[in-house]
Amino acid sequence: MATVLGSFLNRNNMNNYTPEVIKLESGKHATLFGDKKATVLLINTPLYDFATESASEFEVYQPPLGLAYLASFTHKNSNTLVQILDASGEQLSPEEVGEIVSIHDYKVVGLNSTTPSFKVVKRIIKSVDPCRKIIVGGPHATLLPETLLEDPALKVDAVFCGESEISFDRWLNGEKNIPGVLCQKADRSQASLDYTPKNLDDLPLDRRYVPFDPTHTEFNPQGRSRFFMLTSRTCPFNCYFCAAPALRRSASFRKQSDSKIAEEIISYAKLGIRDVRFLDELAILNDQQVEAIFRPVVDAGYTSEADMEFRMHARIDILNKLSDETLALMKRVGVKRLNVGVERGSVAAMRSVNKVNLTPEMVKRVVKRLADNEIFVTAYFMLGFPGESEKDMSDTVNLARDIKALAPQTEGTKINSFKFRPYPGTKIYYDLLDHGYTKAKLIEYSYDSGEINDKKNRFVDQQVNLHLSNVPFDVEQKYIESIRAI
Template identity: 30%
Template sequence: MKVLLISPPTESAVTKVMGTTGPPLGLAYLASMIKNEHDVKIVDAVAEGYAEEDVAKIIRSYDPDLIGLTATTAMMPDAYETAQVAKKINENVKIVIGGPHATFLPERTMQECPQVDFVVRGEGEYTFKELVAALEKERDLKNIKGLSFQRDGKVINNPPRELVENVDEIPMPAYDLLPMKKYRAGKIEFGTIITSRGCPFNCIFCSSSLQFGKKWRGHSVARTLEELSILRNEYSKREIEFLDDTFTFQKSRAITITEEIRREGLDITWTASSRVDTFSQEVACAMKMSGAHTVYFGIESASQRTLDFIGKGITPEKSVLAVKNAKRAGLHALGSFVIGFPEESAEEIETTIKFSKKVGVDLAQFTIATPYPGTRLWLYALKEKILLTMNWRKFTTLDPVMKLKYLTADQITKALRSAYLKFYLRPKMLLLDLIRDRGFVFKKAMHFLANEIVQRLK
């Protein structure tokens, strides 16, 4: 089989700032499952700067039997356009799509884009591999778990697939099929790695625990170090971003990984995410000593009422302590704050904005609560009939898509702009920008992102 995996052309504020996005590791994992038996090509249209016509030329030239698409909710219209172009070129090409959006809305996905033949739901590697084998040998699809497909005008949803217990069984992503030199922030090339899957927590806006399960499953330390070594030694990636939902979920494992990074002498700098309640001074120091420079915390809100509604399971006090532990160890702290929950008041939002300045984070990311398909917030929005739109391009976390109890869409948009202005245009932040860390790429990126959002929301 000739298989073409595509991350379609799209545009976002982050893309404008960084010049690219990170590698589409989901596609690289799929490719790794079949590349020894089939002819596989990956097209990362964003990294390559491709427009739709460029992708069309590749489809004509490569002439695939199967096209695989990946897309976030906001990218779904772009994926649909790519599917439509592909079918115009070759009406017999089969098209499959995966990712959290399609996972939770397979029927709607195929209704909105009849050119999509299959949806791979959930953790997709083995489902995808079985689909390719079935298509090659013209087998029935009914026994492929995790697959949805069209038959006689109806969408058939096969039973869900069990999660992969031992994630070390999944081959490393096919980095060799990606344009690795294209992933850079300014002059700094970076790599990304996922060392664990699944999340046992229950945040109302997060689809990760639904896509990859409630059970946390981590790669072995040996596998993790092997992959890091490949990124550092084969692809010269000195800056690494760990994409785990919670890198510090098992503190002892996180510390062991940092110790092995030092023992191997990998000479990398890196970032990772942590919950504030899975972080400690010991973890912070271990991260710093092995080259980490930034830790990302999901602080979300200063209102305990809002935190309880989210299901975050933390308190503002825990956030303060986690940030202190990070700063004492010499790490930069990036805090994520979410505003615009259905029953959140203007006073609570203002308290969160003030808290972002007091909690001690070096960088702040502000977003609007967005009900992504499959999440508890999505179900809540449907039940309460507060969705303002199903234009997927609006599901960016920068656009209000829910009707709020106390605030209009215009008010929440202005609040987001105000949050960025109040955090980044303080005299303290401007002074620090002049006297320290002038080469710190992520800090600069967040400043530029803040400016982009402020300009967009004027």
């Protein structure tokens, strides 16, 4: 049985807070972040079943800031004591999670869920004592609540749809018929998101709830001391392979004020934090926004010369519109890397997934301009779209090679590639349903994360007996190997 070892000290501790460390029967250690004597445990569910699988070698650690916001809001509003377990970051098996749950008197156990993690969600639910209330949120729960509420093998007390700070707090306080909270058979008419937070500046974030945050923990599981920020919600664009449009049904794109973002960066830079990563799906909007956020940071003396480093997600078509002056400011403040979704290799293929403003030439032009400012990209591509031809795949691989050649140094352009998965809520998912594919088959196919760099997942097509492109499987695999080798 797991035992509590107490807390561990971080010599750089900035707020006199220390997380709680648990020793498992296996000898492995796990960490609980937040309040001692908590009655609520929120779990960041792994994509992988770590009892039998290992994470992709390309996995980059990032904490569950959504859960941290949830805990912060309900603690501030109702003084509820909450702990967070990052089972993904610490690579815990479902059984190890159950072991941890058993040592504390938690009344409520909550899990986040994506479709690739759904198998693990179910195993964790079955490992938890049913006398505790079990709740589930996240994209999968929002889009397919019936897979949780209508499965007789699962004991789930409530499903939370969409952003749940307000609804979660009200549910904990005993309210009934809360918009966005489903407690019985999934009735989508009850899945209203009326309680979505509107002003993000008003949402509290207590860093005690952020796993492995550098304000209280020296290193994260990958040995880095990195500060994470989430300054916006959802994405305003409508890519056909992305579920964002379905997830923002009554919650439009919102962001914190530029001044709040700048103030937070400066306040933590004063404490010695230098490595900052934005987890926003869209962190850069235009010249004015970049100026408003980063100019105060530069004026405060926190620049690349002071060892500041920033990483974030961005869109090629937005980066294409940035002025030379803006790129120079980004270089000066310390922006080192941008994650960009390219996905496909030709204009026609890009249009087919609603990347309407993108062209291969624009991609190459933006990568070159950024590299000239010592800002490099990690470019994301996908193979295996429905109806994809061999020429489409060849174009994708060639574009990946072209942009790699524009910044070939070790810390230059990086290529990250995925096998397409028709995740629930995406336009392509609904199109496939209209063409006769079954929901069960598509969900099973999407249990895999699509990370084609992971050898264990490369043959999921054969395991599930589903193949969507027009390219024979063995030929498609050759293109997958080609893009992996870049």
